[in-house]
Amino acid sequence: MGDRPAPEPRPGWTTVNVKAASLNHHDLWSLRGVGLPEDKLPMILGCDAAGVDEDGKEVVLHSVIGQTGHGVGPDEPRSILTERYQGTFAEQVAVPTWNVLPKPKELSFEEAACLPTAWLTAYRMLFTNAGVRPGDSVLVQGAGGGVATAAIVLGKAAGLRVFATSRDEAKRKRAVELGAVEALESGARLPQRVDAVIETVGAATWSHSVKSLRPGGTLVISGATSGDRPSHAELTRIFFLELKVVGSTMGSKDELEDLLSFCAATGVRPVIDEVLPLDRAREGFERLESGDQFGKIVLVNP
Numbered sequence: 001m002g003d004r005p006a007p008e009p010r011p012g013w014t015t016v017n018v019k020a021a022s023l024n025h026h027d028l029w030s031l032r033g034v035g036l037p038e039d040k041l042p043m044i045l046g047c048d049a050a051g052v053d054e055d056g057k058e059v060v061l062h063s064v065i066g067q068t069g070h071g072v073g074p075d076e077p078r079s080i081l082t083e084r085y086q087g088t089f090a091e092q093v094a095v096p097t098w099n100v101l102p103k104p105k106e107l108s109f110e111e112a113a114c115l116p117t118a119w120l121t122a123y124r125m126l127f128t129n130a131g132v133r134p135g136d137s138v139l140v141q142g143a144g145g146g147v148a149t150a151a152i153v154l155g156k157a158a159g160l161r162v163f164a165t166s167r168d169e170a171k172r173k174r175a176v177e178l179g180a181v182e183a184l185e186s187g188a189r190l191p192q193r194v195d196a197v198i199e200t201v202g203a204a205t206w207s208h209s210v211k212s213l214r215p216g217g218t219l220v221i222s223g224a225t226s227g228d229r230p231s232h233a234e235l236t237r238i239f240f241l242e243l244k245v246v247g248s249t250m251g252s253k254d255e256l257e258d259l260l261s262f263c264a265a266t267g268v269r270p271v272i273d274e275v276l277p278l279d280r281a282r283e284g285f286e287r288l289e290s291g292d293q294f295g296k297i298v299l300v301n302p
Helices: 025-031 109-113 115-129 146-157 169-178 206-211 235-240 253-266 278-290
Strands: 013-022 050-052 058-061 092-096 100-102 137-140 161-165 182-184 194-199 213-221 244-247 272-277 296-300
Touching: 013 109, 025 278, 050 109, 058 109, 058 115, 100 253, 109 115, 109 272, 109 296, 115 146, 115 194, 115 213, 115 253, 137 146, 146 161, 146 169, 146 194, 146 253, 161 169, 169 182, 194 206, 206 213, 206 235, 272 278, 278 296
Parallel strands: 137 161, 137 194, 161 182, 194 213, 213 244, 272 296
Antiparallel strands: 013 050, 013 092, 013 296, 050 058, 058 100
């Protein structure tokens, strides 16, 4: 915790007064030095936020900078906030004006701040990269994490048959309350093979994910919290059953607009584990690292 200079005005950028910001595993990886070289320090962490812009409008931030060249050089590769630019765990944050979206009045600042990373990632995994339709079946590995929780809620709302796994009995029970038809222990045999798997756990669940797919099914992976080197890659099963493995990272601004509209129209709301004042951010990081949370941890400015 400490004081940093306020963002300086620059052409094509907007300064937002942050009302709420949510934690992601991306922030934990940044703390460990992954993707954040020493020459970028000091760096304010946080890539998700909702707040009020310079005109007094309630807004949500799209966290991917440089996706279109707006506000940055045309040759700059895309990055997530805090990889190159100061983040949202502060009173103010500056982003390209293109990255600012209107916050639906139906959503609180805390709810809106949960959407741009974990919930957008889950939305893209399900509806863009898995290509599932109402009535299809989906396995969500590791119920309790931000992306996994979002996938359960969004899948239920979209008419999917959702199965979930967790090592924790309380998290399995909560997954069913959120809309999973069944929640099983990690690695347990499913009642049926599924059309798609939403995979964020990585090495610990990889083999189970591949074995849970029907022939021609799709495994979508957006993270590897348990490591990225499974002991068995299941290559024979992948080619023999013509399975698809699709990588997925974040989502587009258009998809975030669609997600915001979907939540506003359907009543779907992000699952929030805990809301903390910004000066207790360390507690939030410790809870996220322990894996005890169910849903999102949100930091708020008074």
